[in-house]
Amino acid sequence: MDSLLHVLVVGLLLGGIYGLVSLGLNLIFGVIRIVNFAHGELVMLAMYGAYVCYATLGLDPYVSVLIVVPALFVVGVLMHRLVLQPLHAESSMQIFATFGLLILFQNAVLALTRGEGYSVPSKLAATTFEVGDIRVTMSRLVIFVALTLAAIALHVFLKRTRIGKSIRAVTQDRQAARLMGINVERTFTITFGIGAALAGLAGALLAPIYTLSPGIGGNFILAAFAVVVLGGLGSVAGAYFGGMIVGLVEAFAGFYIDPELKQAIWFVIFLAVLVVRPTGLFGQAGAEDVGFREQT
Amino acid sequence: MSGANTHTVGLAPDEDAARVAAEAPDPALGLISWRRVALLYAGGLFLAALPFSLLSGDLFWVNLFTYTYLFAGLAVAWNVIAGFGGQFSLGHGVFFAVGAYTTVRLYLGWQLSPWLGILPGAAACALIGPLIFLPTFRLKGSFFAIATLAFNEVALVMSNYMESITGGPRGLQVPFRAGVANMIFTNPRAYTLLAFGFMALALGVVVVLMRSRLGYYLLAVREDEDAARAAGISVTGVKLRATAISAGLTALGGGLFAMYVRTIDPLTLFSLPDIGVKFALLTLIGGMGTITGPVLGAFLIVPLEGYFRAALGGAGPGVHLILLGLVMVLAALFMRRGITGALDAAWQRWRHARPK
Numbered sequence: 001m002d003s004l005l006h007v008l009v010v011g012l013l014l015g016g017i018y019g020l021v022s023l024g025l026n027l028i029f030g031v032i033r034i035v036n037f038a039h040g041e042l043v044m045l046a047m048y049g050a051y052v053c054y055a056t057l058g059l060d061p062y063v064s065v066l067i068v069v070p071a072l073f074v075v076g077v078l079m080h081r082l083v084l085q086p087l088h089a090e091s092s093m094q095i096f097a098t099f100g101l102l103i104l105f106q107n108a109v110l111a112l113t114r115g116e117g118y119s120v121p122s123k124l125a126a127t128t129f130e131v132g133d134i135r136v137t138m139s140r141l142v143i144f145v146a147l148t149l150a151a152i153a154l155h156v157f158l159k160r161t162r163i164g165k166s167i168r169a170v171t172q173d174r175q176a177a178r179l180m181g182i183n184v185e186r187t188f189t190i191t192f193g194i195g196a197a198l199a200g201l202a203g204a205l206l207a208p209i210y211t212l213s214p215g216i217g218g219n220f221i222l223a224a225f226a227v228v229v230l231g232g233l234g235s236v237a238g239a240y241f242g243g244m245i246v247g248l249v250e251a252f253a254g255f256y257i258d259p260e261l262k263q264a265i266w267f268v269i270f271l272a273v274l275v276v277r278p279t280g281l282f283g284q285a286g287a288e289d290v291g292f293r294e295q296t
Numbered sequence: 297m298s299g300a301n302t303h304t305v306g307l308a309p310d311e312d313a314a315r316v317a318a319e320a321p322d323p324a325l326g327l328i329s330w331r332r333v334a335l336l337y338a339g340g341l342f343l344a345a346l347p348f349s350l351l352s353g354d355l356f357w358v359n360l361f362t363y364t365y366l367f368a369g370l371a372v373a374w375n376v377i378a379g380f381g382g383q384f385s386l387g388h389g390v391f392f393a394v395g396a397y398t399t400v401r402l403y404l405g406w407q408l409s410p411w412l413g414i415l416p417g418a419a420a421c422a423l424i425g426p427l428i429f430l431p432t433f434r435l436k437g438s439f440f441a442i443a444t445l446a447f448n449e450v451a452l453v454m455s456n457y458m459e460s461i462t463g464g465p466r467g468l469q470v471p472f473r474a475g476v477a478n479m480i481f482t483n484p485r486a487y488t489l490l491a492f493g494f495m496a497l498a499l500g501v502v503v504v505l506m507r508s509r510l511g512y513y514l515l516a517v518r519e520d521e522d523a524a525r526a527a528g529i530s531v532t533g534v535k536l537r538a539t540a541i542s543a544g545l546t547a548l549g550g551g552l553f554a555m556y557v558r559t560i561d562p563l564t565l566f567s568l569p570d571i572g573v574k575f576a577l578l579t580l581i582g583g584m585g586t587i588t589g590p591v592l593g594a595f596l597i598v599p600l601e602g603y604f605r606a607a608l609g610g611a612g613p614g615v616h617l618i619l620l621g622l623v624m625v626l627a628a629l630f631m632r633r634g635i636t637g638a639l640d641a642a643w644q645r646w647r648h649a650r651p652k
Contacts, residue, residue, distance in 0.1 A: 100624030107614030
């Protein structure tokens with residue numbers, strides 16, 4: 001019984017990490033329909049951003065969120081304006097371009113750091129506390145709480161604010177939104193910026209947990225895609241609960257079946273969901289039907 | 297089309313026409329005689345062989361050309377289902393790896409000559425490939441891409457796990473025992489010829505395919521699935537047959553790759569930037585859905601990558617890849633229809649500018 005509870009907690013906290021990384025990816029994928037391969041690299045850039053804040057200003061990574069998140073918003077806006085928007089009618093070229101950016105970002109950081117691994121210490125992150133027999137690290141709990149707050153904030157933003165409403169409008173029907181006077185291109189750029197800013201939040205909060213390396217984005221990106229498809233496109237609840245499901249599956253499969261196979265198991269679940277219910281668990285029906293060609 | 301507010305329902309008429317012309321696969325391949333097709337094919341192969349024959353004295357270039365021809369063939373194979381069929385697969389690394397593992401496994405375990413051992417892998421991919429793609433064919437666009445990407449990752453995890461077959465994370469090594477029967481040569485130029493032969497085979501298959509009924513069905517399915525179905529085409533059947541061709545050829549390439557490098561491991565075979573996504577990158581940069589596009593893409597990117605690596609490898613880790621990433625982004629921005637699209641546009645301009 002103890003071990004069951006333990007695995008449950010580990011899974012939920014892991015799900016927090018996946019959910020946080022997926023939140024921004026889901027927004028970008030769900031709204032603009034861009035498969036942003038470079039999303040993991042945005043998380044990586046944010047982690048190094050947190051390191052720079054620590055090394056130059058002596059900031060705790062949790063404080064550097066205030067700098068890193070706006071910085072990533074700007075990176076996202078630039079990325080969309082300069083590279084992705086000019087390719088808006090060519091989805092396969094967008095995939096190609098984000099892959100080019102992935103290689104560019106990864107190796108730029110590799111060249112700058114010369115492959116040295118950095119870590120960002122935080123006093124708060126290192127503390128642990130115990131609930132019964134279960135030990136919880138503060139850094140992981142912070143991520144779980146941050147995910148919950150970010151998901152609620154994003155939900156309210158999309159439902160209540162004017163920009164949020166226009167984001168939902170372009171998701172549902174670009175043509176109609178345009179006819180209603182919504183500037184579709186600007187909405188997309190803002191959406192991409194917000195998605196990148198969420199990646200920034202994830203990166204800054206993950207920085208104390210991992211040793212930083214240029215390729216670290218690859219650890220999250222496939223899990224994040226799985227979460228997005230499992231949960232449902234453009235659905236905030238989907239990213240949240242999808243992250244939990246992937247985290248729990250990974251923890252339980254790792255504990256009860258074989259740790260080496262845990263990834264294969266959630267990929268198989270992911271494939272099954274994709275085939276049986278392409279809209280994902282929380283997605284709107286029909287959302288998956290927008291293929292490459294229909295995007296104008 | 298940057299001020300996209302103007303981009304509403306239709307395009308300007310002549311822009312529309314140019315777009316259709318650019319999208320049409322090597323125009324009217326079926327309308328020219330077999331004789332001309334054969335001449336074009338032979339001429340193209342001659343041009344492709346020319347740079348190698350000029351530089352065959354330099355082992356650095358010999359190695360680069362081996363990879364260029366091999367990946368040109370692989371990109372041609374990928375293009376069958378992705379370019380002509382419109383199914384943007386990122387899972388072809390699986391077929392590549394199955395070809396590589398089968399060839400090496402049969403050679404190490406049963407001393408079966410790779411010349412024969414390469415065939416079961418290709419046959420298996422041609423049969424099983426369509427079956428594993430079958431459930432995903434109802435997915436479109438990015439969803440198909442991500443689902444096939446997941447296949448690649450499952451296969452990576454499984455090949456790390458099934459140590460008895462794949463050698464696990466350490467991989468499999470082929471001992472150096474030179475001999476024609478072993479497909480192991482002391483002269484590296486032999487591999488270049490082999491890779492060239494593979495590219496020629498893949499191109500030949502595609503030329504014949506695109507003159508056949510199946511080729512036209514495939515284009516019809518890509519352009520409009522519903523219309524194709526209404527016209528009596530079995531959409532899934534067409535996709536399955538095209539996948540079989542594409543997967544079989546990719547497995548052949550994987551087998552050749554394994555015998556050339558003689559050491560294979562999961563991280564190499566399932567690498568996205570070097571294998572699985574590379575087929576797509578080469579084809580996109582060359583020109584999707586054209587016969588020459590994938591070859592041109594490989595001829596540009598593979599030598600460029602090798603050259604950057606050699607020239608800038610000393611400048612620090614990752615510098616050559618920064619340049620490659622930059623080239624990719626710029627190519628995407630300025631050659632949206634790939635090299636063939638850019639050449640075609642230049643040719644159209646020249647033709648219209650010429651005084652009558």
